[in-house]
Amino acid sequence: MTPEPHKILLVDSYDSFTYNLASLCRRSIPGCAIYIIKNDQLPLPVLLPYLACFSAIIVGPGPGSPNVTEDIGLVRDLWKVSDQHLLPIFGVCLGLQSLAIESGARLRKLSVVKHGQVSRVKHTGTEIFKGVGDVDAVRYHSLHVELREHSNVEELACADDEGENGKVVMALKHKSRPFWAVQYHPESVLTGGGGIEVLINFWRLAQNWNKTQQRLIRMWDTEAHNLFGSPWPIIRPPPTSPCHNDRRLVSTTVLRLPNIPIPVICELFSVTDESSPFVLLDSAAQPGRYSIIGCLTAQSPQITHSIGDSFVHLKEGSSCSHIELQGHNIWSWLASFMNRRKASGGSPNSPFWGGLIGYLSYELGVQSLSVHPMPQADDPRHPDVNLVFVERSVVLDTTSGDVYIQSITEDDGEWIANTAAKLQTTAQEYSSSVTNDTPSSTKARPNTSTVTLPDRELYKSRINIAKEHLFSGDSYELCLTANTRITLNDPLAQKASRHHSPSWQRYKHLREVNPAPHAAYFRLHPTTLLASSPERFLSFSRPPNATYQLRPIKGTIRAGPGITRAFAENALRGSKKEVAENLMIVDLIRHDLHGVIGEDVEVKQFCGVEEYKTVWQLVSVIEGKPAEGAEDTDGRRANGALGWEVLRRSLPPGSMTGAPKKRSVEILQTLEDEERSLYSGVFGYWCVGGGGDWSVTIRSCFKYDGTYTCATHSASRQDVLPAVHKERTPEPEHWVIGAGGAITALSNADEEWEEMVVKLQSVLRVFGAAIPRGN
Ligand SMILES: C=C(O[C@@H]1C=C(C(=O)O)C=C[C@H]1O)C(=O)O
Ligand SMILES: NC(=O)CC[C@H](N)C(=O)O
Numbered sequence: 001m002t003p004e005p006h007k008i009l010l011v012d013s014y015d016s017f018t019y020n021l022a023s024l025c026r027r028s029i030p031g032c033a034i035y036i037i038k039n040d041q042l043p044l045p046v047l048l049p050y051l052a053c054f055s056a057i058i059v060g061p062g063p064g065s066p067n068v069t070e071d072i073g074l075v076r077d078l079w080k081v082s083d084q085h086l087l088p089i090f091g092v093c094l095g096l097q098s099l100a101i102e103s104g105a106r107l108r109k110l111s112v113v114k115h116g117q118v119s120r121v122k123h124t125g126t127e128i129f130k131g132v133g134d135v136d137a138v139r140y141h142s143l144h145v146e147l148r149e150h151s152n153v154e155e156l157a158c159a160d161d162e163g164e165n166g167k168v169v170m171a172l173k174h175k176s177r178p179f180w181a182v183q184y185h186p187e188s189v190l191t192g193g194g195g196i197e198v199l200i201n202f203w204r205l206a207q208n209w210n211k212t213q214q215r216l217i218r219m220w221d222t223e224a225h226n227l228f229g230s231p232w233p234i235i236r237p238p239p240t241s242p243c244h245n246d247r248r249l250v251s252t253t254v255l256r257l258p259n260i261p262i263p264v265i266c267e268l269f270s271v272t273d274e275s276s277p278f279v280l281l282d283s284a285a286q287p288g289r290y291s292i293i294g295c296l297t298a299q300s301p302q303i304t305h306s307i308g309d310s311f312v313h314l315k316e317g318s319s320c321s322h323i324e325l326q327g328h329n330i331w332s333w334l335a336s337f338m339n340r341r342k343a344s345g346g347s348p349n350s351p352f353w354g355g356l357i358g359y360l361s362y363e364l365g366v367q368s369l370s371v372h373p374m375p376q377a378d379d380p381r382h383p384d385v386n387l388v389f390v391e392r393s394v395v396l397d398t399t400s401g402d403v404y405i406q407s408i409t410e411d412d413g414e415w416i417a418n419t420a421a422k423l424q425t426t427a428q429e430y431s432s433s434v435t436n437d438t439p440s441s442t443k444a445r446p447n448t449s450t451v452t453l454p455d456r457e458l459y460k461s462r463i464n465i466a467k468e469h470l471f472s473g474d475s476y477e478l479c480l481t482a483n484t485r486i487t488l489n490d491p492l493a494q495k496a497s498r499h500h501s502p503s504w505q506r507y508k509h510l511r512e513v514n515p516a517p518h519a520a521y522f523r524l525h526p527t528t529l530l531a532s533s534p535e536r537f538l539s540f541s542r543p544p545n546a547t548y549q550l551r552p553i554k555g556t557i558r559a560g561p562g563i564t565r566a567f568a569e570n571a572l573r574g575s576k577k578e579v580a581e582n583l584m585i586v587d588l589i590r591h592d593l594h595g596v597i598g599e600d601v602e603v604k605q606f607c608g609v610e611e612y613k614t615v616w617q618l619v620s621v622i623e624g625k626p627a628e629g630a631e632d633t634d635g636r637r638a639n640g641a642l643g644w645e646v647l648r649r650s651l652p653p654g655s656m657t658g659a660p661k662k663r664s665v666e667i668l669q670t671l672e673d674e675e676r677s678l679y680s681g682v683f684g685y686w687c688v689g690g691g692g693d694w695s696v697t698i699r700s701c702f703k704y705d706g707t708y709t710c711a712t713h714s715a716s717r718q719d720v721l722p723a724v725h726k727e728r729t730p731e732p733e734h735w736v737i738g739a740g741g742a743i744t745a746l747s748n749a750d751e752e753w754e755e756m757v758v759k760l761q762s763v764l765r766v767f768g769a770a771i772p773r774g775n
Pocket of ligand 2: 063
């Protein structure tokens with residue numbers, strides 16, 4: 001009989017680094033099984049009898065204070081259990097602070113808080129530091145503890161913050177009970193020397209203690225299983241309804257047409273008809289590579305859903321069905337939808353064969369954190385999910401010039417042949433034309449718009465309030481943002497028709513002035529989105545052996561004359577503040593990914609400096625692979641449902657919230673006036689072959705049409721929509737641009753305002769508007 005694995009209980013205080021700690025634990029304690037509970041999940045009397053099932057407890061970090069019941073939950077009681085229930089505990093950060101104050105130490109605020117910063121730690125070389133050499137440790141704390149003579153804990157390590165905070169306790173042990181703790185973060189990617197080494201020592205000490213106390217480990221029974229569930233990692237794609245797998249085949253023709261610009265290809269389709277839907281995912285700059293055009297038909301299914309609505313709305317041509325979710329959520333509904341539409345046989349070199357393209361709002365992510373999203377003024381609510389199912393597509397590989405013309409519709413050879421012929425002719429005409437111009441964009445005419453900017457003083461005052469939250473230990477970083485509104489009043493300039501799409505003209509202008517690797521143009525009624533994002537959120541490659549990649553950005557400076565690579569590298573990678581900002585998000589993203597796919601998560605690039613048209617950015621790359629067999633969800637080849645699950649559980653993007661994510665989102669809701677909507681959400685695709693690629697919706701603008709006909713909860717299950725007027729009377733257009741930046745304890749309000757303005761300007765210029773000087 002194989003021995004029972006050692007069971008470790010990990011208590012999570014709603015932190016964004018917990019799964020990193022779980023992963024470190026698994027590496028330090030071979031074969032252990034880790035059960036994670038929230039600090040308020042079980043009342044102590046319920047937990048107590050089960051402590052005997054565990055070999056040790058790890059108490060994780062978290063926002064807030066060890067003195068506040070809502071922040072610390074049952075952790076404070078763990079230190080006081082009777083000898084009968086006693087077991088070894090290892091505390092991290094908030095965990096250390098709780099142990100210390102319950103053992104007679106004093107809680108203090110740091111004069112200079114430490115978030116995402118590395119300190120040299122001096123230690124005794126004993127206990128959890130036995131055999132450990134130099135320790136360079138990452139710190140995320142605003143509070144610290146001061147030992148007193150009669151406290152029951154003794155110091156094992158400290159950091160010397162010199163003039164800033166003096167000596168700060170970095171590790172402790174209890175004088176008589178088997179408790180050890182560190183103030184720094186052993187699980188951070190940048191902690192060196194005091195990570196796995198310290199956990200291995202803790203485990204040795206814990207096992208010794210259990211042995212000398214002759215502790216009997218209680219058998220794991222059904223009751224325990226019901227209470228604690230399965231051990232981490234729980235790799236589980238969203239539930240899908242059973243389906244007949246009528247797997248479709250992808251038909252593809254490949255042409256080599258170098259130099260034919262994406263706008264030229266789009267204009268062969270319906271992009272110039274403002275009244276028809278259109279989707280383009282555009283790699284308009286490096287490191288983007290593929291541009292994807294969804295060649296929609298009148299029947300292409302469009303799926304919309306708003307949070308709080310128990311229906312999904314499916315529009316196909318002129319009919320609209322309202323499908324009740326019936327206990328499912330939108331995520332599993334979409335997973336089922338895709339499960340019925342798997343396809344195979346497409347070109348392995350084309351990342352997209354067909355599938356869903358569209359966007360998911362910030363508030364959809366907020367809701368999955370169990371935080372109530374901010375209310376929306378509009379009724380009915382605008383869609384938080386707006387996707388179209390693409391059956392015909394053209395994909396351009398901008399590196400090789402290969403163009404993939406693809407269809408997953410049966411017997412679609414004629415469309416493929418016609419499209420190929422059309423593209424070839426256009427390419428010939430284009431290459432022989434004298435000017436070789438891309439179709440020209442309309443430069444926005446000045447004085448046609450009213451721009452409402454965020455109020456500078458208000459924004460700066462909010463930066464200062466954000467910093468107060470950081471100083472008090474509630475958050476380590478907050479991504480504060482604000483909306484700018486543009487109203488276009490010039491009816492002549494805006495007149496849309498079958499052959500003139502002002503929003504497309506504007507998009508072409510945007511891709512010229514701010515070419516970006518993750519650009520997009522969506523006309524998905526009632527929403528129009530023009531995006532020029534530098535930031536990939538998550539890509540998952542086609543199974544089998546999918547790789548999940550996230551590319552968070554933190555750290556921004558303006559691009560322009562005189563800003564050389566050397567200057568940018570020094571200003572970004574050479575800056576303690578910028579690297580700290582980036583590190584916090586890297587650790588958060590590692591946690592998000594570990595949470596879904598388990599242990600295999602790696603930082604492939606830390607703080608690379610990348611140049612874009614208007615800004616230089618600090619970019620990190622985190623990659624993961626699911627455990628073997630995890631993708632194969634239904635016995636057949638998987639369809640990317642696990643990638644979809646990573647997306648569900650990682651939204652909103654950590655780079656747009658700050659860390660810890662949940663508490664940061666709650667604080668941001670008190671500092672921002674209105675919902676973010678598309679901004680700070682994601683846009684991208686989920687392919688019928690199982691891959692996906694989603695970008696962060698930043699450096700973008702969006703607007704809603706006045707009439708959103710499909711979301712009304714009609715009593716009938718199917719409505720016929722009124723015919724769309726082809727030539728609409730122009731109404732003022734209301735565009736929104738969100739912009740912001742990460743606030744840390746080191747932030748300066750004027751500089752943060754400037755950074756927000758730089759990001760805003762990258763899009764605002766397509767409206768012919770500029771921010772007045774001194775604003
Ligand atoms: C908030 C924005 O950007 C985010 C914040 C960044 C930063 O603080 O440096 C960089 C990229 C984005 O993750 C924005 O563009 O509006
Ligand atoms: N990382 C943490 O656990 C932080 C603990 C506490 N909230 C502080 O800021 O000091």
